[in-house]
Amino acid sequence: MRSFQVYNGGVKLFFGVNSLEEAAAYLRKYSRVLIITGRTSAKLSGALDDIIRILESSGVEYEVWSKALPNPTDELVAELVEVYRSGVFEGFIAIGGGSVIDLAKAARVVVAGGGSVREYLYGAREIPRTQPFLFAVNLTHGTGTEIDRYAVVTITETKEKLGFSPGYPDVSVDDPKYTASLPRRQTIYTSLDAFAHAVESATSAKASPYTEMLAEEAVKHVIEYLPRALEKPKELEYRYWLLYASMIAGIGIDHGVTHYGHAIEHVLTGSRPELAHGAGLAILYRELIKFFYEYSPVVMSRLLKPLDPSLKPIREDSAKAVKAYIDFLDKIGFRETLSDYGFTVGEVRELKALYFKLVEKRYESLLPFKLQWEQVESMLKNLV
Ligand SMILES: [Fe+2]
Known part of the structure; x- marks a missing residue:
């Protein structure tokens, strides 16, 4: 090390x-x-x-x-x-x-x-x-x-x-x-935040070969070392690579920015400050991976290869990518939903105004593709 x-x-x-x-x-x-x-x-x-x-x-x-x-x-x-x-x-x-x-x-x-x-x-x-x-x-x-x-x-x-x-x-x-004293939940949340930084910086409107390279490396380390760190939390080698992944994913967002995951997550934690940032992202990614994969199958298949080596760089493999991500969440014991934080289907509808303000307006130049509010609403309802 x-x-x-x-x-x-x-x-x-x-x-x-x-x-x-x-x-x-x-x-x-x-x-x-x-x-x-x-x-x-x-x-x-x-x-x-x-x-x-x-x-x-x-x-x-x-x-x-x-x-x-x-x-x-x-x-x-x-x-x-x-x-x-x-x-x-x-x-x-x-x-x-x-x-x-x-x-x-x-x-x-x-x-x-x-x-x-x-x-x-x-x-x-x-x-x-x-x-x-x-x-x-x-x-x-x-x-x-x-x-x-x-x-x-x-x-x-x-x-x-x-x-x-x-x-x-x-x-x-x-x-x-x-980082060796990080509790189990924080270990999961923060690592999945780093994962999200990698994925978003490699698929944003400002993504580049540089941010893709950083992302590939960061995702690989999170997938390899997060399950190990959960088994042996005090093992510094595992923490070293998770910290390395998070640091280079940080350089990734510094150059490639974040987009839908972080933008929508801000809508959720704005009204539920008790929802940890990484937990919010991990929940959203159950649905967002599909859109990211369909938008950028070449990059996403490269990033998610450590989860499923059979992923092909074609849009049709988006469902397979979602399954690979959800299987990973199962493996690390992350099963939280929006209802765990008190969100209801009715409340999701009320997030529309905040969504326009925080996502469509604020992130406008950074969004790589356009999601309609109806799509976001149905996505959030599936996560309740
Ligand atoms: Fe983040």
Whole structure:
């Protein structure tokens, strides 16, 4: 398991077991930083203790703010900005999964550019070029936010879950040992998020041979190592490859973007913040794989070969591809449906307005093909 570094956009990423030690050189020049974490995982993974040890041995002062929540909201961003402004800090250290890192990305934009995060989400304010330092210690193998320029924030009042491009962390750490304590469900959800990043970045309107190559590699590793990691969660080699898959799929979406899976998932989690992002995607993919395969049989057959080597690059094999995906979900014990989160057939009908706002308008230039609302509605009803 080799350690190495990757540069993407503006971020320098340190990958590998104990890679935090090497990345720590970037922290030593600061005198005071704000550490952002969720409630438990930073402590449980050992990453928070490691960071504190490094800061204390280097004489860097710090404060810990551990109020980050899954699916960060505009209100939480505002709260964090207040804390940052009141403490004379030079930068952020975000220790967590996608939600924690995204929260830090969003807050530093507001710290640097003023206004409210809503204005940036709606594109009414320019993202400031110069922002406080952000050092991200990633604790999950799913979102890719440690290496990409995106963040997702939900506006509580309107239930809009919106992605935007606040920019890259300055330095990121992907150390598999910090993902070994991920609970079983999070292991599944985050890996299937990475799977979705790979598939969407290879089939979007901005897909390229580069994103297809990254996707093929990422999907292969998720399929091979997710079942193994579920059997032996502490085995670092399995976590290493899942984290690698998630990181390169993150580069994939940075270059090839996401589309229908993420767009529709944002409609669902906007109204059900308790629905984990990866779980929402995994549920949707039971239906979406068919459309993706029919749109791009050549790419999709290549990606899904590890699930079913007999898949041919023809549209007619889309049902076979769906079966291969559902069999994989069965194998890893993922059987959730939209009803598990309280969605009803009647409620699906009411999502139409949000669908137009969040999918058709916001993702317009990124959608590779056109799904009619009626198709989406029947798809969602099948998933209830
Ligand atoms: Fe995602």
